[in-house]
Amino acid sequence: MFEYKDFLIDVENFVVNIGPQHPSTHGVLRVIVQLDGETVVRAEPIIGYLHTSMEKYAEFRTYHQAETITDRMDYVSGASNNLGYILAVEKLCGVKATKRAEYVRVILAELTRISSHLVWLGTHAVDLGALTEFLYCFRERELILDIIETLTGARMTPSFFRVGGLAKDIHKDFVAKTRDFIKIFPEKINQYEALLTNNKIWFERTKNVGIISKEDAVDFALTGPCLRGSGLKYDVRKINPYSAYEDFDFDVPTGDTGDVYDRYIVRMEEMRQSLKIVSQALENIPEGEFLNYDTYPLYVIPPRKRALTTMEGMISLFKYGMEGIKPPKGEAYVSIENPRGELGYYMISDGSAFPYRMRVRPPSFCNVSALNKMTKGHLLADLVSILGSIDILLGEIDR
Amino acid sequence: METFFALSVIKDVMQRCIISTDTSNDDVRVTTTKENLVELVKFMKEDSRLNFDMLSDLFGVDYPKRTERIEVIYNLYSTKNNFRIFVKCQSKIDEPDYPSLTSIYESANWFEREVYDLFGLKFKGHPHLERILNPEDWDGHPLLKDYPLRKRPSVEELNFDAPGFLEEKDFGNK
Numbered sequence: 001m002f003e004y005k006d007f008l009i010d011v012e013n014f015v016v017n018i019g020p021q022h023p024s025t026h027g028v029l030r031v032i033v034q035l036d037g038e039t040v041v042r043a044e045p046i047i048g049y050l051h052t053s054m055e056k057y058a059e060f061r062t063y064h065q066a067e068t069i070t071d072r073m074d075y076v077s078g079a080s081n082n083l084g085y086i087l088a089v090e091k092l093c094g095v096k097a098t099k100r101a102e103y104v105r106v107i108l109a110e111l112t113r114i115s116s117h118l119v120w121l122g123t124h125a126v127d128l129g130a131l132t133e134f135l136y137c138f139r140e141r142e143l144i145l146d147i148i149e150t151l152t153g154a155r156m157t158p159s160f161f162r163v164g165g166l167a168k169d170i171h172k173d174f175v176a177k178t179r180d181f182i183k184i185f186p187e188k189i190n191q192y193e194a195l196l197t198n199n200k201i202w203f204e205r206t207k208n209v210g211i212i213s214k215e216d217a218v219d220f221a222l223t224g225p226c227l228r229g230s231g232l233k234y235d236v237r238k239i240n241p242y243s244a245y246e247d248f249d250f251d252v253p254t255g256d257t258g259d260v261y262d263r264y265i266v267r268m269e270e271m272r273q274s275l276k277i278v279s280q281a282l283e284n285i286p287e288g289e290f291l292n293y294d295t296y297p298l299y300v301i302p303p304r305k306r307a308l309t310t311m312e313g314m315i316s317l318f319k320y321g322m323e324g325i326k327p328p329k330g331e332a333y334v335s336i337e338n339p340r341g342e343l344g345y346y347m348i349s350d351g352s353a354f355p356y357r358m359r360v361r362p363p364s365f366c367n368v369s370a371l372n373k374m375t376k377g378h379l380l381a382d383l384v385s386i387l388g389s390i391d392i393l394l395g396e397i398d399r
Numbered sequence: 400m401e402t403f404f405a406l407s408v409i410k411d412v413m414q415r416c417i418i419s420t421d422t423s424n425d426d427v428r429v430t431t432t433k434e435n436l437v438e439l440v441k442f443m444k445e446d447s448r449l450n451f452d453m454l455s456d457l458f459g460v461d462y463p464k465r466t467e468r469i470e471v472i473y474n475l476y477s478t479k480n481n482f483r484i485f486v487k488c489q490s491k492i493d494e495p496d497y498p499s500l501t502s503i504y505e506s507a508n509w510f511e512r513e514v515y516d517l518f519g520l521k522f523k524g525h526p527h528l529e530r531i532l533n534p535e536d537w538d539g540h541p542l543l544k545d546y547p548l549r550k551r552p553s554v555e556e557l558n559f560d561a562p563g564f565l566e567e568k569d570f571g572n573k
Contacts, residue, residue: 048532053541055517060548091424218453218478221506232478239481332424333474333485335455344456346472361456361474369509398532 012036016380020049024127024384027394031371031387033380040383043375045368050398058358062324063089064162066355071157073360074396077116077339078157079108079148084336085358086161087242088345091332093163093299093325099286101165102244106281107178108148108160109243109336110274114185115144116339117267117274121192124264124388128205133195140188147177163325164300165291175282182279189271197268206261210374210386213258220370223363224341225266226390230258236337243336247284248277260389267391299325324353340364340391360399364392402427405449405482412446413439428472428485436488437498443475444503449482451475454500457510459518463544467491469520473500492519492543499525517542 019030028049034042054073058066070085071078083105090097097105122137145155151174152158152167160167196202212222217230227234235252237245253269255262293300297312301320306313329351335344341363348357367390374386406420406427416435421428431439443451456474467489476483490497499522500507511522512531519540522528530537539546 048530048534051532056541056546056548216505219505221453221455221504223455234478330423331426331428333426333483342455344474346456346458346474348460357460359456359458359460359472361458365509366506369506 018383020046024387026123026387026392029368029387029392029394029397031383033375033383035380038379038381040375040378040380043372043383045371047365047368047394047397050394052399054399055358055360058355060354062353063327063355064324066358067161068157068159070360071159072395073362073399074338074340074343074364074393075156076119076393077112078154079105079112079152079160080116080336080338081343082159082161083109083243084334084338084343084345086163087336088332088334088347089163089325089327091334092327092330092347092349093296094328095164095292095296095299097165097243098289098292099244100288101161101290101292103281103285104166104170104290105161105243106245106248107278108151108158110278110281111144111147111178111181113274113339114271114278115141115148117271118144120267120339120388120391124391125196127384127388128202130196130199130202133192136188136192136195140185143177143181143184147174147181150174150177162291162301164293164296165289169290170285178278178282182275182282185275186272189268189275193268196264203261205382205385206264206389207259208257209260209378209382210389211257211259212370212374216370216373217258220373221366222341222370223366224338225263225270226341226367226370228253229255229263229266231256236335236342240335242334244281245277248280250274250277260385263389299327326351326353335361338363340393340396341367360396362396362399364390364394365397368392368397401480402482402484405477405480405484408446408448409439409443409484413442426485427483428487430487430489433488433490433494433497436486437500437503440473440475440486440500440503443484443486449477450479451477451482451484453478454504454506454510455483457500457507457514459514459520459542461518461542461544465489467494469518471497471514471520490520494520496523497521498523501525516540519543 014035016033019025020028030046032044033040054069058069067085070081074081118137118141122134125133149155152160212230214230214232217227231254233252233254238252250273253266255266291300291303293302302313302316307317327349331348333346335342343363344361346359347355350356375383416431416439418430443449453476455476458472460470462468469490469492471488473486499511511525514520515528516530516532517540
């Protein structure tokens, strides 16, 4: 028969497996946690459950086909990922998009940032027990997805950018819908904040939890809100402006202690700043072509109208479809500010129509690698809070 | 550009570690050898004029026609000065002495595991060199150029007589 002591377990060295199927891991992340009582001694994230080798796939696609892979990596901020990829290919070819295209790209990227932060806020609040927040966030996210769908035809995976510009020009419906959104959204952010920011329960769950210092954050190569929450004002949009970001006036919010609450405040403020950028860009969209075909006919797809009315345009479109573009031999690196951090694309071309190597520098990959550092010494329940505050996305970590 | 200042400093002090430099497409790339890699990176991190405090990225590229076919590219960034330099280093796949940077940068840990997983390069001195994206029992290293895009073992290749092939596996949950 069993003795009483058989039921005693070693509480000082107790190992708990969380995931890969667990709602608070936001996907298929698995965390092996070693506990002492209820305190986390070590938390080892195990990734790779969503690995589809997208970097390998890109080597077998033409440059424009590979674009569709990029928005499937970080599927809640698709336009942002497309932007980084297209900028890298443009740098490889030496192409520069028209000003009008750059502005529209900024609008889409910033709308995507807001929608991504809304997903983060909703799920993070659900993790900590605030169920109402989720419904409000997804209500407004739906509006953004509608705007993106009006313009690009897809809700989450737009693949709307082309080398040298956009696939289509913008239209009245898109502008009107975006204007409506700009009008209503500031009030909504205040609503979200009214529920959480000064809430005592929220304070208890997030203040002084998951602290990471500035030096450690840099050492772990954290970027985005995780790094800014620790107090370093590092935003690629400000430091190395790309795609007309130098034209807009916006602030980079930072925290000071680097805990979960700071990362929350940083993201909430970022939504306001993104909205500011969208409204500036929307009111100042310059007139002109949306594709820079005249300057770079070798690399840029001809606009539909040109292709159907002129002989050169038709030939060019045909060659574009059959052969794809062939950037000159070389290497180029572009990094942009994704909602999750610095997203880098390192493209290597061997002169053929296929990328020789497409390397993605995934922001969440670095961010989640610091999980052990952040959770050490906290309670197991705080692990969920910290995991939510990092804002991981497994599609991008595993690629 | 600011980064060219960093390049000139590196060229002045560490000339013997550098094989070649490349500044096409507005990026700065420095090629070094695996013997000098740690020394060069340490200098770049610790020198007060440079201060490359972040290893932003680390990845491999496969050039099957070269004798040293794996090229590892380190993306080093200085948050204080906004410098970005790519350090390149070439190696054979089965190189036993390829140095690990885990003692210098914490972020190198996962990146080096990824390079090992996808290219098979073993980093000497890495504390926990295991596959990170693929399963532990995965065969081959997918990002090598001679690894096919779609690989399924044919019936002839499957060894049904291998011990434990069709047996129910014990995952410890019984």
